[in-house]
Amino acid sequence: MGVTICVGGQWGDEGKGKVVDLLCESAQMVIRSQGGNNAGHTVVAGGRTFKFNLVPSGILHPDTVCVIGNGVVLDPKVVLAEVEQLEAAGADLRNLVISERAHMIMPYHPVLDRLEESARGDDRLGTTFRGVGPAYSDKVRRIGFRVGDLQKLRFLEKKLDFVLPLKNEVLVKLYGAPPFTASAILEEYTDYANRLERFIRDPFPVVQGALARGERVILEGAQGTMLDLDLGTYPYVTSSYPSSGGALAGAGIGPREVTSTVGVFKAYTTRVGYGPFPTELEGELAEYLRERGVEYGTTTGRPRRVGWFDVPVARYAVGVNGIDSLAITKLDVLDELERVRICLGYRSKGREEDHPMANISHLKHLECEYLDLPGWRASTREARSWGELPPQARAYLERISELVGTPVGLVSVGPERDQTVWVGR
Ligand code: GDP
Numbered sequence: 001m002g003v004t005i006c007v008g009g010q011w012g013d014e015g016k017g018k019v020v021d022l023l024c025e026s027a028q029m030v031i032r033s034q035g036g037n038n039a040g041h042t043v044v045a046g047g048r049t050f051k052f053n054l055v056p057s058g059i060l061h062p063d064t065v066c067v068i069g070n071g072v073v074l075d076p077k078v079v080l081a082e083v084e085q086l087e088a089a090g091a092d093l094r095n096l097v098i099s100e101r102a103h104m105i106m107p108y109h110p111v112l113d114r115l116e117e118s119a120r121g122d123d124r125l126g127t128t129f130r131g132v133g134p135a136y137s138d139k140v141r142r143i144g145f146r147v148g149d150l151q152k153l154r155f156l157e158k159k160l161d162f163v164l165p166l167k168n169e170v171l172v173k174l175y176g177a178p179p180f181t182a183s184a185i186l187e188e189y190t191d192y193a194n195r196l197e198r199f200i201r202d203p204f205p206v207v208q209g210a211l212a213r214g215e216r217v218i219l220e221g222a223q224g225t226m227l228d229l230d231l232g233t234y235p236y237v238t239s240s241y242p243s244s245g246g247a248l249a250g251a252g253i254g255p256r257e258v259t260s261t262v263g264v265f266k267a268y269t270t271r272v273g274y275g276p277f278p279t280e281l282e283g284e285l286a287e288y289l290r291e292r293g294v295e296y297g298t299t300t301g302r303p304r305r306v307g308w309f310d311v312p313v314a315r316y317a318v319g320v321n322g323i324d325s326l327a328i329t330k331l332d333v334l335d336e337l338e339r340v341r342i343c344l345g346y347r348s349k350g351r352e353e354d355h356p357m358a359n360i361s362h363l364k365h366l367e368c369e370y371l372d373l374p375g376w377r378a379s380t381r382e383a384r385s386w387g388e389l390p391p392q393a394r395a396y397l398e399r400i401s402e403l404v405g406t407p408v409g410l411v412s413v414g415p416e417r418d419q420t421v422w423v424g425r
Helices: 016-026 076-088 108-119 132-140 147-151 153-174 182-199 203-212 244-251 283-292 311-321 360-364 391-404
Strands: 002-008 029-032 041-045 048-052 065-068 096-099 216-220 258-266 269-271 305-307 325-329 339-348 351-353 367-374 408-412 420-422
Touching (some): 002 016, 002 244, 016 041, 016 216, 016 258, 016 408, 029 203, 065 203, 076 182, 096 182, 096 203, 108 132, 147 153, 147 182, 153 182, 203 216, 216 244, 244 258, 244 311, 258 311, 283 305, 311 339
Parallel strands (some): 002 216, 002 258, 029 065, 065 096, 258 325, 325 408
Antiparallel strands (some): 041 048, 339 367, 408 420
């Protein structure tokens, strides 16, 4: 059966939650491979809405093992709140595994996140202030705390003796903020250790066992390709690797196991936070799409910026991730438009560009070349097969598929599980 990677092809929020949830119907394991509780997924099942930050979307399927992988940074308090919310809703969490290698957000990380962001002034990144970026920085500096440290509290205490003075020095001397005390942190994390103990595991035997048994494993990414630390619009990116390479590293799986890579794209584009966004729309149409698509962050409620479908971005995402099938979501949001546009390419400083460039100042100041197509002006929400989609909607999807050079495998026409058109099944 092998591994399916589910990767966001744009700037995140593409609707990966719903797509992963659908893929999980035939999967035995789902691994959340990177990101922290700065990402949010919404899954609607049986008329109920579930919001997740850390727990993989597959948790709604009682037989699916859900792993929070080593590439994730997690805030123990957030994971515990999610666990409680899910258990109250009747979900069975026996199958939840948290990797002992995942890193933890410590109490000083959100504080530093806010202070560092405000120190950036006009160059601020638009972080979610959850401490995710500072926790990843500490992981790279090798002064991070891992979930497994909760099982060795003496070791955690010793490490805190070394790390906390470094943090307090910055907090107090650089920002004039109050310091943290080791004893308070230790008390808080001892409580987390007790409450999380039942989930903490070494995922190596769990994941390799599933692969050896030939089970179907889904890798659930957070954010999207254009927010990848290396491949995205740096520095307006997240601090982890949402691309498929990052998914493998964050799950501890080798490329030989991968049987398919699904790229999730909205039928248009959105992004939160600052940074380049070539096809961005403003004014009435932007407002209309934002309202109709409910384009407000799951985690923060921040309004998302909206724009047309961007083929250069999609082609780039296909290339860097090895995407072999497109999942196009939220087609229904475009239902009432008279005209839909697809960005074919960019013109920057007199040059034609067919993919997003690394230089973000060039990417900020370019013109998009568009293909205009007639809208379908009919509801797609009830369509359950390709033939039930309006002809203009099919033409729109076919053009996207041709231009991106990749087949469409799934079209989502509403948030519910059954509001899905499987193509070629
Ligand atoms: P993710 O982080 O990529 O999973 O995306 P989010 O969960 O932040 O955003 C997707 C939002 O769109 C959620 O509220 C979904 O319920 C909703 N959604 C997903 N697919 C569709 C769709 O096809 N149509 C509509 N109208 N909403 C959808």
